[in-house]
Amino acid sequence: MRRSITNLLLLSFLLSGSLAIAQSNQPVVNNIIKEAQENSQVEKLAHELMDVIGPRLVGTPQMKQANDWAVAKYTDWGITARTEKWGEWRGWERGTSHMDMVYPRTKTLEGMQLAWSPNMKKAVTAEVIIIPEVADSLAFQKWLPTVKGKFVLVSMHQPTGRPDYNWQEFATPASLEKMKKQRTAHTEAWQKRLRNTGYTARTLPVALEKAGAAGVVQSNWSNGFGVNKIFGANTKKIPTVDISLEDYGLLYRLTESGHKPKIRVHTESKEKGVVPAFNTIAEIKGTEKPEEYIILSAHFDSWDGGTGATDNGTGTLTMMEAMRILKKVYPNPKRTILVGHWGSEEQGLNGSRAFVEDHPAMIPNIQAVFNQDKGTGRVVNISGQGFLNAYEYVGRWLTEVPQPIRSQIQTSFPGTPGTGGSDFASFVAAGVPAFSLSSLNWSYGTYTWHTNRDTYDKIVFDDVRSNAILTAILAYMASEDPNKTSRDKSVLPINIKTGEPAKWPVPGKPTRRGGLN
Structure with missing residues (x-):
C-alpha cells in the first residue's frame, strides 16, 4: 500500500508538472x-x-542583439556580465523569402532561403528541372550547360510524406513493408544518381552556380509532418532555397511528367561585411x-x-x-x-x-x-x-x-x-x-x-x-564541496580497429574567421 501511494504521488507530479x-x-x-x-x-x-x-545565427545582428540582451538581464539581476570576443564571421541578415509556382497553375510555395544565401535584387521566374540520371561525371558535364537560366531540384523526391509512426499506426503490415522497401530502393537510386555526377551535396550547388543556374531548390525533410532541416547555403551568387516536402514533391512530379513547371523566386538578404563574434560571460x-x-x-x-x-x-x-x-x-x-x-x-x-x-x-x-x-x-x-x-x-x-x-x-x-x-x-x-x-x-x-x-x-x-x-x-x-574534484581518468575501452585502448580526446581548434572564404 505504501509503495502504491508513493507511486501515485510521483505520477501526480509527472502529470501536473508541479513539485510537491x-x-x-x-x-x-x-x-x-x-x-x-x-x-x-x-x-x-x-x-x-x-x-x-528571434534566431541567433552567428554573424547576424540578432546574435549581437542577444549578446547585449543577456548582459543587460544579468546586470539587472546584479550579476557581473560581459561579452567576450573570440573571433570574426561573415556578417549576414535574413530578409523575406517568397516563392510561387506560376505554371501550370498558380500556387504559393512554403519555403525559405538558406542561411547566407545571397540577395536577389529582383524576382526571377524560370523553369524547374531535375538533376538527371547519367552514366558518369563526363555525361553530367555534357548535361551541365542545360541548367543555364533554370531552377534545379537537387533533393530526392520522397515517396511518402507520412512519418513512420503514422504508417505503423494505420498501415497493414504488408503495406508498411512495401513502403519501406520502395523507399530504400528509391534512396539508393537517388544516391547513385548524385554519385554519378561526380559531385557531393556540398559541391553540386557550386557547380550549378558556375554553369549559370537561376537557383538551387532543395527539400531537406526531417521525417515528420511539416518539418525540414534548415542549414546554410553553399552558393554565393544565386539563391539556395528549401521548400516543404509537399511543394517539392509537386514540382518534382510535374517536372518528371513533362509539364515544365515554372516558379518565381524572390529572396532578400543583406551582407554585413566582417563582424565580431562573441561569447556572453556572467559570474557570481x-x-x-x-x-x-x-x-x-x-x-x-x-x-x-x-x-x-x-x-x-x-x-x-x-x-x-x-x-x-x-x-x-x-x-x-x-x-x-x-x-x-x-x-x-x-x-x-x-x-x-x-x-x-x-x-x-x-x-x-x-x-x-x-x-x-x-x-x-x-x-x-x-x-x-x-x-x-x-x-x-x-x-x-x-x-x-x-x-x-x-x-x-x-x-x-x-x-x-x-x-x-x-x-x-x-x-x-x-x-x-x-x-x-x-x-x-x-x-x-x-x-x-x-x-x-x-x-x-x-x-x-x-x-x-x-x-x-x-x-x-x-x-x-x-x-x-570542501574538496576539489578529482580529474583521474578511467582506462578507456579497447578500440576494436586498433586493438589498443581508446585515447582521450584532444582540444579542438576553434574556427575564428568563419564564412569569409
Whole structure:
C-alpha cells in the first residue's frame, strides 16, 4: 500500500508538472526550489529571446542583439556580465523569402532561403528541372550547360510524406513493408544518381552556380509532418532555397511528367561585411575560493529556420534562470559560479573551444561544468564522461536534488569522454570534469533539432523549470564541496580497429574567421 501511494504521488507530479517536494536540510536548496516555483522567469525570458530577438545565427545582428540582451538581464539581476570576443564571421541578415509556382497553375510555395544565401535584387521566374540520371561525371558535364537560366531540384523526391509512426499506426503490415522497401530502393537510386555526377551535396550547388543556374531548390525533410532541416547555403551568387516536402514533391512530379513547371523566386538578404563574434560571460564571484570555478554552459547561437527555441534556447533559459535564482538565494558562493553562453556551437563548438584556449590559467581550477543542449525535456541522463571518480562527487551532489527530479535521472559512471555534440566536449578534451545534462527526447531529432518548427510553442516550461532547479542545486553543491574534484581518468575501452585502448580526446581548434572564404 505504501509503495502504491508513493507511486501515485510521483505520477501526480509527472502529470501536473508541479513539485510537491519534501524540505531539505539545506536551507539554500529549499530556497532554490521556492524561488523557481513561485517566481519563475522562464516564460518571460523565452518570449524576449525567441519571439522578440528571434534566431541567433552567428554573424547576424540578432546574435549581437542577444549578446547585449543577456548582459543587460544579468546586470539587472546584479550579476557581473560581459561579452567576450573570440573571433570574426561573415556578417549576414535574413530578409523575406517568397516563392510561387506560376505554371501550370498558380500556387504559393512554403519555403525559405538558406542561411547566407545571397540577395536577389529582383524576382526571377524560370523553369524547374531535375538533376538527371547519367552514366558518369563526363555525361553530367555534357548535361551541365542545360541548367543555364533554370531552377534545379537537387533533393530526392520522397515517396511518402507520412512519418513512420503514422504508417505503423494505420498501415497493414504488408503495406508498411512495401513502403519501406520502395523507399530504400528509391534512396539508393537517388544516391547513385548524385554519385554519378561526380559531385557531393556540398559541391553540386557550386557547380550549378558556375554553369549559370537561376537557383538551387532543395527539400531537406526531417521525417515528420511539416518539418525540414534548415542549414546554410553553399552558393554565393544565386539563391539556395528549401521548400516543404509537399511543394517539392509537386514540382518534382510535374517536372518528371513533362509539364515544365515554372516558379518565381524572390529572396532578400543583406551582407554585413566582417563582424565580431562573441561569447556572453556572467559570474557570481566566490568568497572563499574565487579562483576556482563552477561553469554553467549552454550555446547561445542557433540555426535560423525557426527561432532556436529548443536548440538551444531552452538550455540558455535553464542557465539564466539558475544564475538568477543563485544570485537571489546564494549571493556569496564559496567558489565563483560562471555562466558561458557560447557562440557558433553549430559550426563546430567554436565559442567554447576559443574560451578554453583563451583561458589556460582557469582550466586547472574548474570544479565542474554543467552543460544543457538536448532540447526542452527534463534531464534524464548524466554520464561521468570518463572521469574515474565522478560517481563519488556527482552522486553526492545529486542527493540534495528533490526526489521527483532525481528519480528520473539515470547515471552512468565512469562513462566515456564525449568528443563532440555540444560544448561540454570542449572542456572534457582539456581534462575538465564537464557533464552533459541530457534531456528527455520530446521528438527533438525530428521536430525541432535544426528545423523550421523550432519555435517558442515547442518549449515545455515545466521541464525547463525542473532543469533550472537541478542546475542551481548542482552548482550550489559543487561550490560548497570542501574538496576539489578529482580529474583521474578511467582506462578507456579497447578500440576494436586498433586493438589498443581508446585515447582521450584532444582540444579542438576553434574556427575564428568563419564564412569569409
